Amino acid sequence: xxxxxxxxxxxxxxxxxxxxxxxxxxxLLMRRFEERAGQLYGMxxxxxxxxxxxxxxxxxxxxxxxxxxxxxxxxxYRDHGHMLAAGMDPREVMAELTGRSGxxxxxxxxxxxxxxxxxxxxxxxxxxxxQVSLGTGxxxxxxxxxxxxxxxxxxxDGAANQGQVYESFNMASLWKLPVVYVVENNQYAMGTSxxxxxxxxxxxxxxxxxxxxxEEVDGMDVEAVREAxxxxxxxxxxxxxxxxxEMKTYRYRGxxxxxxxxxxxxxEVDEVKKTRDPIDHLREVLDAxxxxxxxxxxxxxxxxxxxxxxxxxxxxxSPEPDPAELYTDVYLEAAQ
Ligand SMILES: Cc1ncc(C[n+]2csc(CCOP(=O)(O)OP(=O)(O)O)c2C)c(N)n1
Ligand SMILES: [Mg+2]
Numbered sequence: 037x038x039x040x041x042x043x044x045x046x047x048x049x050x051x052x053x054x055x056x057x058x059x060x061x062x063x064l065l066m067r068r069f070e071e072r073a074g075q076l077y078g079m080x081x082x083x084x085x086x087x088x089x090x091x092x093x094x095x096x097x098x099x100x101x102x103x104x105x106x107x108x109x110x111x112x113y114r115d116h117g118h119m120l121a122a123g124m125d126p127r128e129v130m131a132e133l134t135g136r137s138g139x140x141x142x143x144x145x146x147x148x149x150x151x152x153x154x155x156x157x158x159x160x161x162x163x164x165x166x167q168v169s170l171g172t173g174x175x176x177x178x179x180x181x182x183x184x185x186x187x188x189x190x191x192x193d194g195a196a197n198q199g200q201v202y203e204s205f206n207m208a209s210l211w212k213l214p215v216v217y218v219v220e221n222n223q224y225a226m227g228t229s230x231x232x233x234x235x236x237x238x239x240x241x242x243x244x245x246x247x248x249x250x251e252e253v254d255g256m257d258v259e260a261v262r263e264a265x266x267x268x269x270x271x272x273x274x275x276x277x278x279x280x281x282e283m284k285t286y287r288y289r290g291x292x293x294x295x296x297x298x299x300x301x302x303x304e305v306d307e308v309k310k311t312r313d314p315i316d317h318l319r320e321v322l323d324a325x326x327x328x329x330x331x332x333x334x335x336x337x338x339x340x341x342x343x344x345x346x347x348x349x350x351x352x353x354s355p356e357p358d359p360a361e362l363y364t365d366v367y368l369e370a371a372q
Pocket of ligand 2: 192224
């Protein structure tokens with residue numbers, strides 16, 4: 037059947053000044069948004085779980101840049117960056133974190149349970165690995181509808197050891213489903229390093245026995261992410277089935293907000309921040325091309341700060357959900 041939609045074609049060197057400035061702005065927005073969320077958590081305005089994405093921004097931004105209308109995204113609980121990349125309103129995301137009625141789930145979902153059909157964002161899942169099976173189901177729906185769309189399924193190095201991931205790989209490959217599996221290998225699953233938990237640490241090879249091609253990507257380089265993402269998406273969209281991208285990345289903050297961080301040294305974290313930071317890296321690229329000066333960086337900084345300040349104010353002042361909302365959206369009444 038003819039596919040209605042074509043993938044975006046990208047070569048790493050082909051990114052325009054406009055592209056790179058947008059990636060810089062989008063990554064900075066994520067970083068400042070997350071820093072602010074961390075502060076609000078410290079002030080007691082955010083309760084429950086909260087997993088920050090700081091350090092991993094190039095993945096969500098690079099991958100989003102090659103998606104087309106109707107493509108879906110699904111991920112685990114480290115989800116704020118993906119929601120912003122998908123185009124969800126920072127106000128709604130922040131207000132969901134503070135549990136207010138202006139939040140994207142009307143304050144009843146919190147950090148791990150947001151959702152937006154319009155943005156193609158299918159959550160936000162707290163069960164490690166569950167999104168892989170659900171996302172494979174989204175790909176099956178795409179195939180069934182022949183809509184030319186691809187499901188982008190994100191999961192971590194820890195989730196990569198879950199059994200349902202491999203059941204999903206088998207079906208996705210057998211049925212040639214349009215799905216890209218993006219493993220965000222930040223090297224730790226809570227306090228357990230990948231070396232301690234995985235017999236095969238090269239996660240892009242995990243599809244070999246299912247005939248799924250995979251590649252390792254520098255997840256700290258937004259252009260490398262975009263280029264590999266375009267290749268993987270074209271493969272899936274053209275009917276060749278699933279593709280695995282292993283993004284080598286690092287999370288700067290603790291697993292969640294309470295993390296004693298005894299499993300790694302401060303020197304290890306500082307070294308990554310100093311030598312591999314995705315935002316600093318892109319700034320070096322922009323500088324080398326002469327595509328941004330101090331005034332341009334300042335303007336982006338000011339724009340991002342204003343968006344985050346506005347989102348935080350909205351999240352602080354939006355009213356709490358009405359008690360009458362307690363039972364709404366919990367069960368869907370099926371038509372008889
Ligand atoms: C099925 C299941 N088992 C265990 C947990 C507890 N848990 C929450 S996060 C996590 C680590 C997952 O790490 P990874 O997949 O690497 O993602 P990251 O946190 O690094 O983004 C674990 C074990 C859970 N939520 N669900
Ligand atoms: Mg991890």
